[in-house]
Structures are given as structure tokens and as C-alpha cells.
Amino acid sequence: MSDGEVAIIGMGCTRFTDHFNKSYGDLVVEAAFEAMDDAGVGLDDLQAAWLGTCYAYDYNIEGNAGSSLAEPLNLFPIPVSRVANYCATGIDAIRNAAFAVASGQYDLVLVVGVEKMRDVPPRGSLVAVHAERTHPVLAKGRTAPGMFGLMAQRYAHVYGDVKQYMAMVAVKNHYNGSLNPKAHFQKALTMEEVLAAPLAADPIGILDCTPTSDGAAAVILTRKSLAGKFTRDYVLIKGIGLAVTSGYFTAQFDQNWDFLGFSSTREAARQAYRQAGISDPGREIDVAEVHDCFTITEILNYEDLGFCKRGGGAAFVAGGHSGLEGKLPVNTSGGLQACGHPIGASGVRMVVDVGSQLLGRAGKRQVKGNPATGLAHALGGPGSVSAVAVLGLPVKGGRK
Amino acid sequence: MAGIRDISVYLPLYRVERRSIAGAWGKELAGVRPVANFDEDAITMASAALSRLDFKGRSINMLYFASPQMPYRGMLNAGILAQVLGLPPDAVVEDGSACGRGATLALRDAARALKSGETAGALVVTAEVPRARPGSEEEQDAADAAAAVDLDRGPGMAELIGTASCRSDLLEKWLPAGREFSSGSDARFAARYGFEQPCVEAVQAVLRQAGISPEDVQWAAVAAPNLRQYRAVLKKLALRPQVSLEQVYTGVGSCGAAMPLLLLYQALRQAAPGDVILVGGFSGGVDALLFRVTGDVLGFQAGKSFLEQETKMLIDYVELLKRKRIIPMEELAPEASPVLSWREREEILHLSGQRCTVCSAIQFPRRRICWKCRAKDSFVDFPLERTGRVYTFTADYLYPNPFGATIMAVIDVTGGGRLYTQMADCSRDDVHIGVPVELCLRRLHQGGEFNNYFWKARPLSEPGGEKE
Numbered sequence: 001m002s003d004g005e006v007a008i009i010g011m012g013c014t015r016f017t018d019h020f021n022k023s024y025g026d027l028v029v030e031a032a033f034e035a036m037d038d039a040g041v042g043l044d045d046l047q048a049a050w051l052g053t054c055y056a057y058d059y060n061i062e063g064n065a066g067s068s069l070a071e072p073l074n075l076f077p078i079p080v081s082r083v084a085n086y087c088a089t090g091i092d093a094i095r096n097a098a099f100a101v102a103s104g105q106y107d108l109v110l111v112v113g114v115e116k117m118r119d120v121p122p123r124g125s126l127v128a129v130h131a132e133r134t135h136p137v138l139a140k141g142r143t144a145p146g147m148f149g150l151m152a153q154r155y156a157h158v159y160g161d162v163k164q165y166m167a168m169v170a171v172k173n174h175y176n177g178s179l180n181p182k183a184h185f186q187k188a189l190t191m192e193e194v195l196a197a198p199l200a201a202d203p204i205g206i207l208d209c210t211p212t213s214d215g216a217a218a219v220i221l222t223r224k225s226l227a228g229k230f231t232r233d234y235v236l237i238k239g240i241g242l243a244v245t246s247g248y249f250t251a252q253f254d255q256n257w258d259f260l261g262f263s264s265t266r267e268a269a270r271q272a273y274r275q276a277g278i279s280d281p282g283r284e285i286d287v288a289e290v291h292d293c294f295t296i297t298e299i300l301n302y303e304d305l306g307f308c309k310r311g312g313g314a315a316f317v318a319g320g321h322s323g324l325e326g327k328l329p330v331n332t333s334g335g336l337q338a339c340g341h342p343i344g345a346s347g348v349r350m351v352v353d354v355g356s357q358l359l360g361r362a363g364k365r366q367v368k369g370n371p372a373t374g375l376a377h378a379l380g381g382p383g384s385v386s387a388v389a390v391l392g393l394p395v396k397g398g399r400k
Numbered sequence: 401m402a403g404i405r406d407i408s409v410y411l412p413l414y415r416v417e418r419r420s421i422a423g424a425w426g427k428e429l430a431g432v433r434p435v436a437n438f439d440e441d442a443i444t445m446a447s448a449a450l451s452r453l454d455f456k457g458r459s460i461n462m463l464y465f466a467s468p469q470m471p472y473r474g475m476l477n478a479g480i481l482a483q484v485l486g487l488p489p490d491a492v493v494e495d496g497s498a499c500g501r502g503a504t505l506a507l508r509d510a511a512r513a514l515k516s517g518e519t520a521g522a523l524v525v526t527a528e529v530p531r532a533r534p535g536s537e538e539e540q541d542a543a544d545a546a547a548a549v550d551l552d553r554g555p556g557m558a559e560l561i562g563t564a565s566c567r568s569d570l571l572e573k574w575l576p577a578g579r580e581f582s583s584g585s586d587a588r589f590a591a592r593y594g595f596e597q598p599c600v601e602a603v604q605a606v607l608r609q610a611g612i613s614p615e616d617v618q619w620a621a622v623a624a625p626n627l628r629q630y631r632a633v634l635k636k637l638a639l640r641p642q643v644s645l646e647q648v649y650t651g652v653g654s655c656g657a658a659m660p661l662l663l664l665y666q667a668l669r670q671a672a673p674g675d676v677i678l679v680g681g682f683s684g685g686v687d688a689l690l691f692r693v694t695g696d697v698l699g700f701q702a703g704k705s706f707l708e709q710e711t712k713m714l715i716d717y718v719e720l721l722k723r724k725r726i727i728p729m730e731e732l733a734p735e736a737s738p739v740l741s742w743r744e745r746e747e748i749l750h751l752s753g754q755r756c757t758v759c760s761a762i763q764f765p766r767r768r769i770c771w772k773c774r775a776k777d778s779f780v781d782f783p784l785e786r787t788g789r790v791y792t793f794t795a796d797y798l799y800p801n802p803f804g805a806t807i808m809a810v811i812d813v814t815g816g817g818r819l820y821t822q823m824a825d826c827s828r829d830d831v832h833i834g835v836p837v838e839l840c841l842r843r844l845h846q847g848g849e850f851n852n853y854f855w856k857a858r859p860l861s862e863p864g865g866e867k868e
Binding site: 060088123125130131132133134136137138139140141142143145149150152153154157198199200201202204213250252253254255 | 732733734736741747748760765771791792794795796797800805808810815819820821822828833845851852854
């Protein structure tokens with residue numbers, strides 16, 4: 001898609017936490033209406049919708065198809081599609097909606113990312129999905145932290161001990177989360193607490209892991225030429241890249257993989273940067289939300305996204321460059337570490353958080369210096385798919 | 401003619417101190433016994449024994465598998481091993497007798513087929529993974545072991561020169577269908593009429609058959625219920641005492657069907673060309689086989705024997721009861737499909753991938769489109785080697801596992817290919833990047849109500865590994 005063609009005119013997000021008393025539909029309504037109110041539109045104005053939910057039937061009966069979005073909002077009879085692409089689901093849902101808007105087929109569309117994981121115990125959700133379903137013998141024994149434990153071990157083998165740098169990511173993101181009323185965890189952590197936590201998958205400890213959460217986030221899209229009709233405050237999608245680089249069950253059988261980063265991130269970023277006209281991301285990106293399902297992942301993301309050179313990720317966080325006051329603040333929302341990771345919702349939440357930074361709405365977490373270009377990055381499967389979105393401000397107009 | 405080309409023994413890595421078992425019951429005992437890991441069963445142990453034979457390039461079309469602890473009834477267990485070995489569908493593949501004479505009866509049957517010309521090469525493999533009643537005497541002496549023999553029509557290193565059998569027709573030890581633990585009759589009654597009497601008959605018969613007198617038998621690899629009865633029957637038969645073979649009784653223990661082969665292995669390790677070896681197996685009678693050793697035996701006698709192999713970690717009695725699943729535990733039963741397992745049997749049981757004929761890239765698992773050059777359906781089979789090195793790994797504490805952390809590793813397979821799988825027989829401290837491993841068949845789980853076997857990576861103590 002060419003730059004600046006699609007605008008985000010409304011954004012909404014629920015708190016991410018264990019919403020035992022809220023249904024899948026409740027989360028949809030809350031996020032969608034916050035976004036619609038932000039855009040000043042109503043249900044009657046929506047012409048099509050996209051739903052991002054990663055797993056249906058594994059821990060919740062909703063999310064398998066467009067009906068799971070249409071029913072709670074009574075969108076009947078407009079077209080609603082469900083998108084699923086592991087943890088890249090949310091950004092991919094936005095991507096598909098953006099194509100529809102850019103093509104001229106629709107003028108005003110809704111995207112909702114939502115995942116309701118806590119109707120079952122945490123072990124009953126993602127761990128059960130991996131342990132009890134999936135291929136009966138290939139990669140059996142794999143868990144989400146396990147996949148990244150492999151990366152951390154190899155990274156440490158090549159570049160030196162990484163656990164303390166992982167802890168710095170946890171401390172940074174939990175501090176940011178303590179300033180975010182929508183985060184699952186809103187309590188700062190110390191290095192000592194993170195390093196002393198029991199192990200999940202060596203060397204990843206349980207405080208290096210994102211929690212299991214419920215939540216939803218939503219955006220309203222239109223074309224740039226129509227955006228001004230609705231609001232003065234909007235951001236533009238400058239580029240979205242998506243790359244699939246391996247199978248899901250066989251990713252770790254890839255003989256070409258050095259386990260020091262993800263080619264899917266690099267390829268998705270390459271696509272997005274080309275569309276957005278970015279050649280030096282370390283300098284041109286002002287703020288970013290990246291996929292920190294585990295703290296080691298954030299370190300690898302800095303390198304794969306080109307914020308620093310290969311092998312420079314540990315030094316990047318150690319030098320404070322990704323902190324709130326740093327030269328490229330990363331995960332000012334608290335990231336997946338503090339916000340949690342309702343899978344389908346996360347990519348949309350990232351876009352909402354980046355958009356909020358560009359529009360000056362981030363409150364205590366606001367990055368100074370008028371950030372104008374932001375990035376959202378999601379990494380799915382064991383790295384088999386990645387999506388990167390670059391957001392920018394319109395040249396005229398802009399922020400409240 | 402029929403003879404032994406090669407023989408192997410597989411003992412599990414772990415040992416339990418008998419003191420730990422006996423202490424739970426207020427007794428005192430010394431010594432250690434081998435205990436299979438929680439992911440081993442008769443089939444995986446048989447696979448391990450077979451992997452320690454070297455019959456590459458030979459055409460084997462007969463396989464006998466005998467174990468009193470066959471995982472399945474009503475189905476051919478040996479078929480799983482045939483798939484592991486890659487035997488053709490028309491090979492003679494048979495489950496032998498599920499009792500202590502399983503190996504010796506199988507040797508007799510294989511020899512008969514070789515002599516008649518029905519086959520040119522045969523394998524006999526046996527495994528014992530007994531589950532004894534807690535507190536019983538059987539429990540104190542039970543040992544987990546497996547052994548395999550490679551036979552062909554030449555004399556090999558030991559030519560078969562006689563066989564004889566004598567039944568006992570009494571109940572000495574038996575496991576009724578539906579019962580969990582074996583029953584036994586009076587020890588003295590069983591010893592005299594169940595073992596000693598038929599043993600004397602069978603051994604005297606085979607010696608007569610071969611025209612050999614007792615003093616000309618150098619090695620008596622005779623399985624007996626215990627060491628005392630072993631010594632007693634040798635004396636009764638005027639066979640020479642076997643001090644070195646007694647080490648199998650004291651160092652390993654009672655391993656039923658595998659016992660005759662462990663004793664035979666130890667005898668061959670020390671035998672001189674021209675020596676005569678008597679082999680005996682018992683259960684409901686005795687089989688006696690006589691072998692004459694040839695000059696080829698000298699090539700068999702290098703390296704370490706199973707009595708000298710490295711053993712790891714002494715486990716305690718509770719751990720033993722968990723591994724034998726005598727203490728019930730909740731275990732995962734992941735989704736599984738017999739259809740999928742059959743369709744992917746080449747990868748799953750034979751560890752076979754492919755090589756692209758256009759660009760030579762190795763593919764594992766198998767696929768239709770080459771991952772490197774996108775050629776379609778242009779592959780030849782490429783079985784992965786069974787050794788490799790750890791490229792990276794992690795110890796996972798979240799994966800449900802009643803036996804502790806699950807260690808997952810990415811293995812660079814020798815000769816090409818990559819495998820991502822669980823590690824076996826090790827703890828976190830045994831693993832680091834670069835550790836050499838052997839790939840061994842293990843039972844991953846029992847999802848779908850059947851045994852899902854796959855390959856795990858087991859650390860080797862040195863590159864290339866130790867072969868028993």
C-alpha cells in the first residue's frame with residue numbers, strides 16, 4: 001500500500017487483566033465503542049469489520065469466525081472476516097482492513113483484536129494448547145517460553161551472559177506498566193526480584209514472561225482523504241509488512257536458522273520500511289511497541305528491527321536507549337511484559353499505544369520531543385510469522 | 401550352519417541402590433540394579449540393543465522380538481521394531497515367547513530358519529522391564545536389560561553346534577491376564593523341579609548331542625533364578641565354576657529373558673577361539689544351546705563391556721516406583737492419530753528425511769516442495785544418522801512432566817539435518833551447547849491410547865559414543 005493512504009481515526013482499548021466477570025462479547029463492546037466514540041461514528045456508519053482472535057475453541061467458544069464480532073455489536077448484515085496469524089493476528093487484521101479501505105471498496109471499517117484466555121486456568125490455555133494438541137511427536141515438549149529459552153541459550157553462547165540484560169527489559173517495562181492504567185501488571189519490579197524468580201525455561205524466569213490475560217483493542221480506519229471529515233486527531237499507516245518464514249511445528253528443524261534473531265521480523269520490517277521510506281530505523285523511528293513476549297525477545301527485536309547492530313541488543317537496553325527518556329523508547333505501554341498478551345488483541349493494542357504517543361495522549365508515559373514516526377511489531381508462532389506497522393502523522397493537522 | 405556375527409547388550413543408565421528398596425521394608429541389602437527411565441519400555445530398550453549392532457549393508461529379513469513385557473497384546477510388537485530398522489514389508493517379523501525362555505527359543509527358531517536356507521540373516525532381540533510387587537523378593541533382584549543377536553549362515557564368531565530343551569510343566573512364576581504383579585510358587589519346589597531338574601536334563605542332552613563332556617565346556621552362560629542356584633546347578637552338572645560370569649548376577653541382577661544373552665556376551669568377551677560356550681534360558685523348563693567359538697571372536701573383545709559402562713545418578717526407591725508407574729500419576733495424553741502416525745511413519749520410527757535431487761538440500765521432516773530450491777516431488781530418501789551435537793537447548797519447567805524439567809534441544813545431526821526434540825537420561829547440568837548425543841527411541845506419551853514413540857537425544861560421554 002502506498003504511504004499515507006489509510007488513516008486511523010479512532011482508537012480504543014480495554015484494561016488487560018483476568019476479566020472473569022466479562023465475556024468475550026463484553027470486551028468487544030468496550031473496545032469497539034471506545035474507538036467509535038473517539039472517531040465520532042456509530043454502529044450504522046460501519047461498512048465492514050475485521051476480527052483478530054488467534055485461537056478459537058481452545059479456551060473460549062467465541063472467535064472462530066466473523067459472527068463472534070458481529071453478534072455482540074449487532075453489525076448484521078455487513079461483511080465481517082476473522083483473521084488469525086498466531087501473535088501477528090492483530091496487526092494482520094489491521095493490514096487486511098487497510099487493504100479494503102485503500103482499495104476504495106469501503107470508506108469506514110472497524111478492526112477489533114480480542115482474546116479471552118482466562119475462562120480456564122493459565123496452564124489450561126497456552127501450555128495446554130502446546131502440550132495436548134499440536135503434532136503428536138514433532139516438537140513435543142515445546143512451550144512458548146521454551147522456544148525463547150533456546151534463543152537465550154544460543155545468544156549467551158555467542159555474545160555472553162544475557163540474563164542480567166533480560167532483567168533490565170523486565171524492570172523497564174514493568175516500570176512503564178506501573179504508569180499505565182490499562183496494563184495487567186501495574187507494579188514496578190527490581191532487578192533482584194526478576195533475577196531471583198523461579199525458572200520457566202532456562203534462563204527465562206517467570207518474571208521474564210508475559211502473563212496470560214483477557215483484553216480487546218480496536219481501531220477505526222478510513223482513507224486519508226476522508227479522515228479530516230471525522231476528526232483533527234488521526235495517524236496514518238505509512239507501511240505494513242508481513243512475512244512468513246517457516247512452518248509452525250517445524251520451525252526449530254530449520255537448518256539455516258542461527259537462533260540469534262528472526263528472519264520473519266527482518267523481512268516484515270524490510271517491507272514496512274520500504275513502504276514508509278525509512279532507511280535508518282534507529283534514527284527515524286521515534287517510539288516503538290515491539291513483541292516482548294519474553295524479555296530476551298525484546299533484545300532480539302532491537303537487532304532484527306535495525307534499532308542497533310546484530311549482537312548490540314544487550315548494550316542497547318543497558319545504555320538506556322529504549323527507556324522512556326532514551327533515544328528510541330520501546331514499549332512505553334509496559335509491553336506484553338506488563339500489559340499481558342491476549343493474543344489477538346496485542347497487535348491492535350500496540351497500534352493504539354503507538355498512535356496515542358504520536359497524538360500526545362500518553363499521559364505520564366508521553367515521550368518528549370513530539371514523536372512523529374512510530375512502529376508496532378508482532379512476532380508469531382515460534383517466529384514463523386511477523387508483522388510490522390509504521391505509523392506517522394499527517395503533514396498538516398495533527399495533535400490536540 | 402548358523403552362527404553369531406554380533407551381540408549387543410543395552411542397560412539403562414540409571415541405577416537404584418538395593419539398600420533404598422530394602423530399607424523401605426525394614427531389610428538390609430547391598431548393591432545396585434539397573435532401572436529403565438520413565439520413557440523406556442520393552443520396545444525402546446530393544447531398539448537400543450539393536451542400535452548397538454552394526455548390520456548396515458546386510459540383508460536382514462528375519463526379526464524375532466521376545467519380551468515378557470510386550471507393550472501390546474493382540475498386535476505385532478516386532479512390527480514397530482521392523483519399522484525402526486527399515487525392514488521390507490515381506491521380512492519375517494515375529495513376536496517370540498513372552499517368558500524367560502523368549503530369547504533362547506528365538507535363537508533356536510532363527511537357527512532353524514538359517515540352516516534350512518529360509519533366510520540368510522536374522523536378528524533376535526529381547527528386553528526385560530519387569531514390574532515387581534513392592535516389598536517382594538522379586539523386587540530386590542529385578543533388573544532392566546535388553547540384548548540383541550545378529551545371526552547368519554556362517555560360523556561367525558560362535559557356531560551353533562547343538563540345541564536341546566526340557567519342559568518343567570509346573571507353575572513357578574506366572575502373571576495371569578488382568579493381574580498387575582506376578583505370582584510365584586514355593587521357592588524350593590520351583591528351584592528343584594522348575595529349574596534344576598529340567599536344566600540337568602537339557603544340558604546333558606545337548607552335550608550328548610554334540611559329543612562334548614562337561615569338562616570341555618569352558619563357559620556356562622546359564623540363566624538361573626539366582627546366584628545360589630547357578631552355582632548349585634553347575635556343580636551338579638560337573639561344569640567348571642564361572643567366577644567372571646557370576647558378576648552378571650551380582651552386578652546386574654535377574655533380567656529374565658535377557659539373562660542368557662548377557663551371560664553369553666560376557667563369555668564371548670573373554671573366550672578363546674575353540675572354546676565351547678553353553679547357553680541356558682529357563683521358564684517353564686530350560687533351553688540349552690551349545691556354541692563353539694571361532695577366531696572372529698578376537699575382533700569382538702575391544703572396548704568396554706556393559707559391566708563397565710558409565711552409570712549415572714543413583715535414584716531412590718520412590719523414584720523407582722514412579723518410573724515403574726506403581727505410584728499412579730497424572731500424565732499428559734496429547735492428541736494423537738493412528739492415521740497420522742502411519743502416514744508419517746518414515747520420519748517418526750525410521751527417522752528418515754529426504755534429499756532434494758535438484759539442489760541436494762536435506763529435508764526433515766519430509767515435504768513435497770524443497771525448502772531451498774522449490775523443486776516439486778524431486779526427492780530421495782535420506783535416513784538421518786543417529787548421532788549429533790547440541791546446537792542449542794533449554795530446560796523447560798512449565799511443560800507438564802511428573803519427572804521434572806523437560807530438556808528440549810536443537811540437534812545438528814551428523815551428516816546433515818536438524819532435529820528438535822527432548823533430551824533423555826540427563827538433567828540440566830549435563831547439557832551444554834556442543835555436547836555430543838546419540839538419538840534413541842523413547843516412548844513420548846500414550847495419547848490416543850497408544851504408545852507414541854519418537855527419538856530423543858541422549859548425551860554421549862565422548863564423541864562417536866561408546867558402543868557396548
